[in-house]
Amino acid sequence: MRYYFDVVAVLALKDFKLRYRNSALGFVWSLLNPLAYMAILTAVFSVLLHSNIPNYAPWVLSGILTWRLFSVSTYRSLESIVGNTSLVNKVYIPRYLIILSNNLANLIGSCLEFVVLLPLLLLFGIRATWYFLYIPVIVLMEFVLVFGLSLSLASLNVKYRDFYQIWDIALQLGFFLSPIVYDPTLIPQRFQFIYSLNPLAQLIQVVRNVLLYALPPTQFSMAVILTAILLVILLGVTVFRKLEPEFSEEL
Numbered sequence: 001m002r003y004y005f006d007v008v009a010v011l012a013l014k015d016f017k018l019r020y021r022n023s024a025l026g027f028v029w030s031l032l033n034p035l036a037y038m039a040i041l042t043a044v045f046s047v048l049l050h051s052n053i054p055n056y057a058p059w060v061l062s063g064i065l066t067w068r069l070f071s072v073s074t075y076r077s078l079e080s081i082v083g084n085t086s087l088v089n090k091v092y093i094p095r096y097l098i099i100l101s102n103n104l105a106n107l108i109g110s111c112l113e114f115v116v117l118l119p120l121l122l123l124f125g126i127r128a129t130w131y132f133l134y135i136p137v138i139v140l141m142e143f144v145l146v147f148g149l150s151l152s153l154a155s156l157n158v159k160y161r162d163f164y165q166i167w168d169i170a171l172q173l174g175f176f177l178s179p180i181v182y183d184p185t186l187i188p189q190r191f192q193f194i195y196s197l198n199p200l201a202q203l204i205q206v207v208r209n210v211l212l213y214a215l216p217p218t219q220f221s222m223a224v225i226l227t228a229i230l231l232v233i234l235l236g237v238t239v240f241r242k243l244e245p246e247f248s249e250e251l
Contacts (some may be wrong), residue, residue, distance in 0.1 A: 008101045008104065011098065011105075012101040012102075012105045013105075015102055015105035031112070034068060034113060035061075039057075042056050045060070051183075055124055055126070058126055058212060059208060062117065063207075063208065064180060065110070065114055066200075067178060069106070069107070069110040069146065070142060071174070071175070073107070073110075073143075073150065074146055074149055074150055074153055074167065075167060076102060076105075077103060077146075077149075078154060078163060078164055080098055080099045080101075080150070081095065081099065081154045081157070081158050081247060082158055082161070089248055099147070099150050100147060102154075103146055103150055110139065114139065127214075131209075131215070132211065135210060138206055141225055141226075141229065144229050145228060148232035148235070149232050151233075151239065151240040155242075158246070178198060178201050178204060179204055184205070198224075199228035202225050206221050206222075206225075
């Protein structure tokens with residue numbers, strides 16, 4: 001067990017470092033990216049379109065960071081098996097650990113992004129409260145959701161290499177189906193319940209309630225998120241076990 005823990009840690013740190021190896025600014029780019037999005041979206045929605053959401057900049061940034069943990073992690077997970085042929089074919093470790101290490105590398109980046117978010121909130125006049133302590137729990141829950149989905153995505157991408165394009169389209173759709181740039185109250189009333197079953201929408205709303213409004217997560221939000229985690233993990237394990245025996249042949 002200790003050996004596998006060390007392997008996952010080494011692979012995660014190696015993956016994290018390799019992503020910024022040839023970049024002049026390194027990890028700073030992953031911080032500038034959401035800040036640039038925040039500036040652009042604030043200019044468009046708050047200044048030009050006169051959004052009535054108070055403190056739009058921290059409001060949209062909290063949504064962007066929550067979304068990035070999901071989107072970047074799941075998209076990169078597609079490469080976790082097909083990009084590690086030697087590990088799959090020449091070294092014996094449980095193959096789900098390769099996917100886990102890939103997700104952990106993204107988690108490191110996301111945690112640093114959230115750490116940078118906190119002082120920015122103070123600059124925008126948001127008071128720090130004890131509710132901020134919910135953030136590690138929420139991030140951990142989103143990570144488990146991501147890992148469950150990554151098991152399916154990484155396995156399917158071994159079998160069907162064009163799954164990149166499919167998931168890229170799915171992420172673009174998911175961006176607009178989640179309340180990242182708009183107030184969820186804009187959704188027509190007849191669709192509100194269906195919309196509320198989106199676990200990403202609930203995660204974003206929980207993060208905003210905790211950071212911006214000093215409100216604890218609601219029981220409904222937690223129920224939707226935990227149910228989604230359970231279903232996605234079960235699906236991921238099922239797909240992974242079914243396709244794993246074919247990895248060596250497909251690679």
